[in-house]
Amino acid sequence: MFYVICPPRRTDWHFDRELLIERLIADWPGVQIGGPEAALSSRDVVWSYSSDAGVLEGSQDRAGRAHYLDGPVSLVARYAAWWRGQVPPDQPLMLCDDGYNVRVNLDPDVTPERISEQLQG
Numbered sequence: 001m002f003y004v005i006c007p008p009r010r011t012d013w014h015f016d017r018e019l020l021i022e023r024l025i026a027d028w029p030g031v032q033i034g035g036p037e038a039a040l041s042s043r044d045v046v047w048s049y050s051s052d053a054g055v056l057e058g059s060q061d062r063a064g065r066a067h068y069l070d071g072p073v074s075l076v077a078r079y080a081a082w083w084r085g086q087v088p089p090d091q092p093l094m095l096c097d098d099g100y101n102v103r104v105n106l107d108p109d110v111t112p113e114r115i116s117e118q119l120q121g
Contacts, residue, residue, distance in 0.1 A: 014064030
């Protein structure tokens, strides 16, 4: 399923692409990093992570504010909790499904389990 992590309102905050790449490599062993891709002109860093749970496809937009995720809920939840820990705690973040029907506020103390519960209703 497809999800977006982004600030809930307009902000000047952004995350540096090189720092994102560095942290993905350090914390997600075996991650495959690419990008930008011409077909996805709004996306800068593109990655793929495989585990027993499945494959998580992700990307960060060129502005460094939004992350796009496609994969099993367990991996999306794990990534969202990890990403929350990379972003300053005073920067609000939310996780939404592709239709913005499900919205999860990513508080600084959020866990993958809590995110999964909210995504699965």
